[in-house]
Amino acid sequence: MSMENLIGAAVGSTFGLAGAIVGTYFGIKSAQSPDKRRFAVRFAVIGWVSAALLIILPVSLFLAGIVPRWYIWIGTGLLWFTEIPLFLWSKKKLRER
Numbered sequence: 244m245s246m247e248n249l250i251g252a253a254v255g256s257t258f259g260l261a262g263a264i265v266g267t268y269f270g271i272k273s274a275q276s277p278d279k280r281r282f283a284v285r286f287a288v289i290g291w292v293s294a295a296l297l298i299i300l301p302v303s304l305f306l307a308g309i310v311p312r313w314y315i316w317i318g319t320g321l322l323w324f325t326e327i328p329l330f331l332w333s334k335k336k337l338r339e340r
Contacts, residue, residue, distance in 0.1 A: 267287045270287070293322065293326065297318040297325070302315055
């Protein structure tokens with residue numbers, strides 16, 4: 244792997260994480276009532292924890308040599324499988340409030 248690839252991966256990941264943090268902050272800040280803000284905070288915690296577990300855990304296990312490379316895709320697939328329905332559910336809940 245060349246140095247340009249490593250730099251690109253680091254910079255891209257940093258910008259992606261920064262965008263997610265800023266989006267979470269402004270999503271919570273723009274809530275229109277204390278009830279919606281409470282819901283946004285709970286949902287943000289659920290989203291961040293599930294993303295961390297389903298991406299960081301498989302990658303860490305792979306880098307430690309415990310699981311094969313294809314195992315990473317299981318975590319990624321589960322992330323999409325859980326996050327998309329969660330997102331749709333949250334939109335429905337916010338419309339009800």
